[in-house]
Amino acid sequence: MRPKIVVRGLAHEYINPFTQERVVALDGVDLEVEEGEFLTVVGPSGCGKTTLLNILAGLIQPTHGTVLLDGRAVTGPGPDRGVVFQEFAILPWRTVQRNIAHGLEIQGVAKAERAAVVRRFVELVGLTGFEKKYPHELSGGMKQRVAVARTLAANPHVMLMDEPFASVDAQTRITLQEELNTIAQATRKTILFVTHNVEEAVFLGDRCCVLSRRPGKVKALVPVKIPREHRTWKLFTSDSSFGATKELVLKLVREEVGREDTV
Ligand SMILES: Nc1ncnc2c1ncn2[C@@H]1O[C@H](COP(=O)(O)OP(=O)(O)OP(=O)(O)O)[C@@H](O)[C@H]1O
Ligand SMILES: [Mg+2]
Structure with missing residues (x-):
């Protein structure tokens, strides 16, 4: 191969x-x-x-x-290819769910499908209940999880x-490492x-x-x-x-x- x-x-x-x-x-x-x-x-x-x-x-x-x-x-x-930079690359004026949906919006994915994908990734990174929060209402680790979810939701190969x-x-780092491992296992990226x-x-x-x-x-x-x-x-x-x-x-x-x- x-x-x-x-x-x-x-x-x-x-x-x-x-x-x-x-x-x-x-x-x-x-x-x-x-x-x-x-x-x-x-x-x-x-x-x-x-x-x-x-x-x-x-x-x-x-x-x-x-x-x-x-x-x-x-x-x-x-x-x-999706990139997660060291600095948080999320948009402060968008809620968690709209940040995660961002790449899908750019790709022109229909609203209903977008909502389903966002739900899946919100759950995967453990942010259920925080969908409507803005970045300033989140901890550093949560912002980082939004950045990871946003990149994953856009479904890059790499x-x-x-x-x-x-x-x-x-x-938080320990939690994120274990979550990323689960994500890697589940998505095979x-x-x-x-x-x-x-x-x-x-x-x-x-x-x-x-x-x-x-x-x-x-x-x-x-x-x-x-x-x-x-x-x-x-x-x-x-x-x-x-x-x-x-x-x-x-x-x-x-x-x-x-x-x-x-x-
Ligand atoms: N835009 C730039 N212009 C000039 N030199 C640069 C530029 N970006 C990086 N460098 C230099 O290139 C080298 C490699 O930088 P790079 O940022 O890739 O290293 P790194 O391994 O990521 O470092 P760190 O672990 O500190 O993040 C460094 O010597 C840096 O000073
Ligand atoms: Mg570096």
Whole structure:
């Protein structure tokens, strides 16, 4: 079977328009992501993770290399890919249900069908009862769940997530990780998920992609051999391979950052 995403010889250089200073963010990235795979991406700060996601989203044209989605070159953004940015990307003047319906409205989906889809995703992300609330009435974690539901409701083939849980508290983060795992299992989406948190990367990933320090390239792809049904924190942490996999990923990342840095 052909992989869902194929990245070949990807390099990206930013040029500061004022100083002409060049920053090589990525160099020589090769990567294949299978259909339905959950790939987590870790690496030191500034190694090019966001750049890679933005290239896959079609928001940045790479300096060199190719990205194929279903065998076709990515040349710009498209409805086949949904992005969840680190900052909440929800519309403050719309209620929860109208935020979630946003992508469907753009696609011209009929009202009755839209309502049914919104109901399904409101339930999936645990926001039943909050449909008519506005973002300012929600907690940070709830806003993040709206952002995830909104992207899912638009039904992209691929979800690109850039540290989506970085700004939520530890308890909410655990809930969101378990919910995202349930969603991944239920929808079989292909997901690329960037995080600084190695435990999170191991908990969520089918494989964990470790990028080298800048210019980022793929340093290692670590498989996580724990069945998806065991991906609740209680079951997961009691699995004997969890600790060893986490230590391996941590070691690979630490080799790339200065000892004084945090991962
Ligand atoms: N628009 C830009 N113009 C110039 N340089 C940029 C731009 N965006 C990113 N960079 C540089 O490219 C490198 C990679 O940035 P990127 O945001 O992809 O890293 P990252 O791995 O996502 O970092 P973090 O973990 O801190 O989010 C960094 O050195 C950054 O300073
Ligand atoms: Mg980033």
